[in-house]
Amino acid sequence: MAGIKYVQCNFVGTPGITFDGKIGDVPICRSVKQKGHNHFFRQVLLAILLCIVCVVPVMAAELQLPAIVEPASQERHVGKLIFVQLVTPDIAATKKFYAGLFGWTFRDFQDGGTKYAQAFLDGRPIAGLIHKDIPPAERRQPAWLSFFAVSDVDAAKKVALQNGAKVLFEPHYIPDRGRQAVLADPQGAVFAVLASTSGDPADALAAPGEWIWISLLTSDPDAAAAFYQTLFDYEVFELPASESAQHLLLASENYARASVNSLPASKPNMHPHWLNYVRVEDTVKMTAKVVALGGRVLVEPRIDRHGGKIAVVADPFGAPFGLLEWTDTDSKEVPK
Amino acid sequence: MNILILRWLRWLVFAFVLCTLTVLLSGCILPPGGYEYDNGGIGANYYEPSGFVDYGNWGRGYQVAPFRGGDHRPSGGGGHASGHTYKSAPASRSMPSIPSHSRSGGSRSR
Numbered sequence: 001m002a003g004i005k006y007v008q009c010n011f012v013g014t015p016g017i018t019f020d021g022k023i024g025d026v027p028i029c030r031s032v033k034q035k036g037h038n039h040f041f042r043q044v045l046l047a048i049l050l051c052i053v054c055v056v057p058v059m060a061a062e063l064q065l066p067a068i069v070e071p072a073s074q075e076r077h078v079g080k081l082i083f084v085q086l087v088t089p090d091i092a093a094t095k096k097f098y099a100g101l102f103g104w105t106f107r108d109f110q111d112g113g114t115k116y117a118q119a120f121l122d123g124r125p126i127a128g129l130i131h132k133d134i135p136p137a138e139r140r141q142p143a144w145l146s147f148f149a150v151s152d153v154d155a156a157k158k159v160a161l162q163n164g165a166k167v168l169f170e171p172h173y174i175p176d177r178g179r180q181a182v183l184a185d186p187q188g189a190v191f192a193v194l195a196s197t198s199g200d201p202a203d204a205l206a207a208p209g210e211w212i213w214i215s216l217l218t219s220d221p222d223a224a225a226a227f228y229q230t231l232f233d234y235e236v237f238e239l240p241a242s243e244s245a246q247h248l249l250l251a252s253e254n255y256a257r258a259s260v261n262s263l264p265a266s267k268p269n270m271h272p273h274w275l276n277y278v279r280v281e282d283t284v285k286m287t288a289k290v291v292a293l294g295g296r297v298l299v300e301p302r303i304d305r306h307g308g309k310i311a312v313v314a315d316p317f318g319a320p321f322g323l324l325e326w327t328d329t330d331s332k333e334v335p336k
Numbered sequence: 337m338n339i340l341i342l343r344w345l346r347w348l349v350f351a352f353v354l355c356t357l358t359v360l361l362s363g364c365i366l367p368p369g370g371y372e373y374d375n376g377g378i379g380a381n382y383y384e385p386s387g388f389v390d391y392g393n394w395g396r397g398y399q400v401a402p403f404r405g406g407d408h409r410p411s412g413g414g415g416h417a418s419g420h421t422y423k424s425a426p427a428s429r430s431m432p433s434i435p436s437h438s439r440s441g442g443s444r445s446r
Contacts, residue, residue: 085382134383138383139385141384141389142384143383143389145382204439205435205436205438212434213400213401215400226420229423236422242397242398254432255432256403256433261398261400266392266393266395270390270391273384275400277401298389302394304399305402306404310400318386320391324401
């Protein structure tokens with residue numbers, strides 16, 4: 001024991017006295033130090049466990065969205081537009097606009113900080129609205145997001161990626177809604193795929209106020225048609241081109257599902273995107289109503305290939321959508 | 337007893353700081369692409385870049401709507417081998433339209 005001197009070591013947080021040291025040098029409390037390290041690591045471990053217990057449930061907490069088909073169907077129509085969703089900075093004003101324009105009614109859902117409203121027409125789910133503020137510094141604007149039916153979201157994602165798409169939101173299961181993912185096609189147009197747990201809406205003529213059609217305005221219709229044909233197994237029909245514009249029609253199950261169009265000649269640098277159309281009985285009257293409700297007209301009413309008029313308008317927050325006149329008694333005007 | 341409480345308090349504070357850092361860091365992770373997404377559990381918080389809706393003048397012949405049922409397939413389109421990257425529908429296929437029957441039932445009359 002010669003040369004050994006016992007010193008008192010007071011280790012922070014470790015009460016008591018431990019004897020273990022050296023004479024001459026700076027006293028080192030080995031056992032206490034070891035004990036301190038063990039204590040520290042135990043604290044870290046406990047902290048991590050606490051973190052997992054507290055944070056993971058909060059982060060995993062999902063807004064439970066309502067089904068898109070009520071009552072649920074057993075139908076599946078791959079490649080069909082089955083739902084649309086809009087993120088808006090003012091959900092109350094947006095609801096007022098679409099209620100006034102189309103007679104939609106809304107059911108509100110709120111979970112934590114997320115506000116969601118499901119739009120209905122005659123009891124049928126039509127669309128979803130999500131509230132999200134746009135920071136003043138960001139130059140962004142709302143846009144309707146189109147959901148296409150698939151039977152397997154993960155398989156669709158894989159095919160999309162293999163063909164040049166990007167994943168903007170990974171496949172994700174939402175209770176009652178289904179599994180969905182948000183993608184951007186090779187030209188940059190954003191769309192979503194959804195395997196709805198309530199099935200897909202039946203193929204039927206849309207009522208006035210319901211979504212009836214969708215068109216893709218893109219920088220490369222040829223490549224876009226090939227991409228969506230691979231993804232959704234569409235048939236592709238070529239339509240007469242005009243003024244350097246290419247027009248294609250996508251179909252499945254013997255129904256026309258969408259059109260693919262070159263970007264307007266006057267806007268060759270426009271961002272490729274999907275544009276959804278609501279069925280109306282009188283495009284001119286509805287266009288005036290859009291303006292009266294605070295929206296604006298982006299493309300004035302004009303005769304299209306079906307013999308009726310279409311227009312493109314925007315809601316008060318800038319989200320564009322189309323109005324497509326479709327009546328059973330349309331006289332077939334010849335497009336000029 | 338006080339020391340025990342102090343020890344618990346110490347690692348609770350430590351845990352709180354760690355949790356806060358975790359949440360802050362997870363909030364800073366941005367998805368790819370130029371679009372605005374935060375998951376919020378739903379993955380569809382979608383805003384486009386401002387100004388993307390300037391449609392300009394669509395010009396004559398710029399058409400986007402579907403054909404009505406019974407329309408003939410326009411000549412000059414489809415059914416033939418071409419340099420397109422997609423596969424055209426056979427020329428024998430008539431031009432499809434959107435569903436024409438109401439939701440109340442009925443056949444797929446075109």
